[in-house]
Amino acid sequence: MSENHVIHVAVVDDDARFIQFVLEALATEADMQVVASAPTLAAGRSLLEQPRLDVLVVDLGLPDGSGIELIRDASNRRAGLEVLVSTVLGDEQSVLRSFEAGATGYLLKQHDAQRLRDDIRMLHMGGSPISPLMARKLLGRFQVRDETPVLRESAVSPKGGTDEAALSAREHEVLLYITKGFTAEEIAGLMGLSHHTVQTYIRRTYRKLNVRSRVEAIFEARVSGLIP
Numbered sequence: 001m002s003e004n005h006v007i008h009v010a011v012v013d014d015d016a017r018f019i020q021f022v023l024e025a026l027a028t029e030a031d032m033q034v035v036a037s038a039p040t041l042a043a044g045r046s047l048l049e050q051p052r053l054d055v056l057v058v059d060l061g062l063p064d065g066s067g068i069e070l071i072r073d074a075s076n077r078r079a080g081l082e083v084l085v086s087t088v089l090g091d092e093q094s095v096l097r098s099f100e101a102g103a104t105g106y107l108l109k110q111h112d113a114q115r116l117r118d119d120i121r122m123l124h125m126g127g128s129p130i131s132p133l134m135a136r137k138l139l140g141r142f143q144v145r146d147e148t149p150v151l152r153e154s155a156v157s158p159k160g161g162t163d164e165a166a167l168s169a170r171e172h173e174v175l176l177y178i179t180k181g182f183t184a185e186e187i188a189g190l191m192g193l194s195h196h197t198v199q200t201y202i203r204r205t206y207r208k209l210n211v212r213s214r215v216e217a218i219f220e221a222r223v224s225g226l227i228p
Contacts (some may be wrong), residue, residue: 005126006030006031006033007031007032007033007054007055007120007121008033008035008050008052008053008054008055009022009026009032009033009034009035009037009054009055009057009120010034010035010036010037010038010047010050010053010055010056010057010177010218011034011037011038011057011182012037012038012039012040012041012043012044012047012057012058012059012062012067012070013026013037013039013054013057013058013059013062013086014039014059014061014062014063014177015045015059015158017035018059018086018109018111018200020041020055021111021113022034022037024113025069025113025116025117026116026117029117031121032117032120032121033189035043035050035052035053035114036053037052039062040062040063040064041064041065041066041067041069042064042065043063044058044062044067044070045070045073048073048077048078048081050073051083051183053078053123054082055081055082055083055120055123055124056058056070056074056081056082056083056084057084057086057120058070058071058075058083058084058085058086058103058106058151058157059085059086059087059109060085060087060089060094060098061087061088061089067085067087067098068097068098069101069102071083071085071098071101071102072101072102073100074102075101076102082104082105082109082123082124083102083103083104083105084103084104084106084119084120084123084129085098085106085107086105086107086108086109087106087107087108087109088108088109090108090131090133090134090155094214095134095215096117096215097129099213099215101151103126103213104123104128104212104213105119105122105123105127105129105130105213106129106130106131106134106215107119107131108131108133108134117184118184122184122199125199126199126202126203126206127184127199127202127203128202128206128212128213128214128215128217129183129184129188130213130214130216131180132182132183133181135178135179135180135181135214135215135218136180136181142220166208167205167208167226168204170191170201171201171204171205171208172226174187174191174198174202174205175203175205175217175221175226175227176204177190177191177226178205178214178217178218179217179218179221179227184198184199184202185198189212209221209224
């Protein structure tokens with residue numbers, strides 16, 4: 001595989017077992033390579049000098065500071081670098097602060113190798129993986145009392161939006177599943193589509209809503225009236 005098609009990954013986590021898990025999970029993948037790892041915030045900052053870096057996997061609880069500081073630094077210094085939070089912290093504040101700092105994915109730490117590989121690929125393709133539990137928690141912040149269903153046409157536009165910004169029926173359906181906390185793989189199964197096709201719908205939806213993450217998409221969909 002061409003070097004240009006390899007996803008270069010770095011891990012910042014003080015748990016040596018988790019770093020080893022990531023190394024082993026990606027070792028057999030031709031399209032992924034772990035290029036560096038670091039156990040502290042200070043060492044993690046030095047990784048931002050890596051010439052080849054596409055995805056940064058970050059824990060929030062580092063021994064010398066918060067991973068959110070590293071996320072903020074990465075966002076300011078490395079345009080286009082995707083940051084995936086992998087942590088045991090499942091509170092809303094941690095999730096919101098991470099996304100505000102520039103993270104594009106948020107997962108509760110787990111040791112499912114295939115899920116990790118899928119989430120990194122999703123992130124690199126423009127998606128925003130987030131643990132379903134976290135998505136449901138955040139959705140509750142934007143829940144409205146009026147749950148009366150709204151009938152919509154085949155193309156759905158945000159309130160005040162243009163025709164160019166209208167979501168297709170498929171994109172709107174994907175958006176509804178996203179707000180319910182389903183992963184791209186689960187959505188593909190529910191809709192009878194390929195994972196790649198669903199990822200394409202997700203990217204188009206995010207672009208039309210002018211958002212970068214699942215959390216932002218949920219909020220924008222609520223505010224714009226795209227979901228009841």
